[in-house]
Amino acid sequence: MGQDRNGPVIEVDELVREFDGRRVLDGITFRVMPGETFVIMGGSGCGKSTLLRHLIGTERPTSGTVRLFGEDLASLDALGTIALRKRFGMLFQSGALLESLTVAENVALPLEAHTRLAASLIDITVKMKLEQVGLTGHGEKYPAEISGGMRKRVALARALAMDPELIFSDEPTSGLDPVMTAVIDQLTKDLSTKIGATVVVVTHDMESAFRIATRMIMLGTGASQGKIVAEGTPEEIRSNPDPMLQQFIQGLPDGPIPYKLSGDEYSEALFR
Ligand SMILES: Nc1ncnc2c1ncn2[C@@H]1O[C@H](COP(=O)(O)OP(=O)(O)O)[C@@H](O)[C@H]1O
Ligand SMILES: [Mg+2]
Known part of the structure; x- marks a missing residue:
């Protein structure tokens, strides 16, 4: 092995x-x-x-x-x-964003589930990931408030969260x-x-x-x-x-x- x-x-x-x-x-x-x-x-x-x-x-x-x-x-x-x-990271066909969470909270999910990073470090990581997919400044929005293309990019940012x-x-x-x-x-x-x-x-x-x-x-x-x-x-x-x-x-x-x-x-x- x-x-x-x-x-x-x-x-x-x-x-x-x-x-x-x-x-x-x-x-x-x-x-x-x-x-x-x-x-x-x-x-x-x-x-x-x-x-x-x-x-x-x-x-x-x-x-x-x-x-x-x-x-x-x-x-x-x-x-x-x-x-x-x-x-590995996975982007599902539907995007699979949680509608009750903000964009930033969606991206933070895997970091909260899989790491012991302090909240301030999670915030910084989320900001970096959102920047990487061109969504700086959209973290506080809810999935329902953004376009289909943006939803896909949020899903991508979430898939990238764990590097x-x-x-x-x-x-x-x-x-x-x-x-x-x-x-x-x-x-x-x-x-x-x-x-x-x-x-x-x-x-x-x-x-x-x-x-x-x-x-x-x-x-x-x-x-x-x-x-x-x-x-x-x-x-x-x-x-x-x-x-x-x-x-x-x-x-x-x-x-x-x-x-x-x-x-x-x-x-x-x-x-x-
Ligand atoms: N859990 C399942 N039970 C029964 N049939 C399934 C199941 N998952 C997929 N299939 C069948 O397998 C075939 C391929 O599906 P899928 O992999 O979704 O195709 P694609 O993603 O290429 O459009 C389809 O005929 C689908 O109905
Ligand atoms: Mg398919």
Whole structure:
């Protein structure tokens, strides 16, 4: 056990997850190296969020292994899980801010839960984190009083509170306009270039994916449900001739990606 500093931060081997006998993740194997911005992409329902929940250990595989920092998640006891949990930050798809707490109080939560820092030091840390995401002066506001883009940045500040070596982010730009998407993408890139963190981002937004990724995997749908259909740098993915991949990255309506509805069912649904 133990970690080789230059070794992979995340090792996933032959990960399978079934729900009621339905295979949602099917033999996933990949490595994430230190300092990478690793992007998991794929259409909706392909299993991205499910995969992420296995990476942070909130769900257990049907079979296969997940190692973070060299440690097999399945072998950790409660204390080991808590120790590991302090080493990574997580941004949930919804932002998951507590509405009854101010922005500053939301960012302070992990520091209060995991450290013995004095209140004055927590205040300073929170101010630094808010500055890092461009929210200086907004600490006293409540989540309901700020925009969607700002909520995402508060969630990012909270994920950064513990100075994690590893940060997970689920659909950080969903529901944002193009300008705010570019802002969040820049902040995401800063995590690896300025802080040296390893970053794993789940997204179905192709533009974002190509903007931030150092390496990416794409999960399949239909017959390829839950399998990695492509893996590589943005350049390698762009030049991959696979028709399904090209349909997805170019956002084309016609191609091998199966629809849930047949053509007839689709027009029926449209004109009902
Ligand atoms: N706890 C669960 N029980 C049953 N089915 C689940 C559960 N979690 C996810 N799924 C199913 O797994 C599939 C992948 O879901 P998800 O990982 O949320 O996809 P994505 O994030 O790529 O949109 C979906 O069909 C979803 O209904
Ligand atoms: Mg999802």
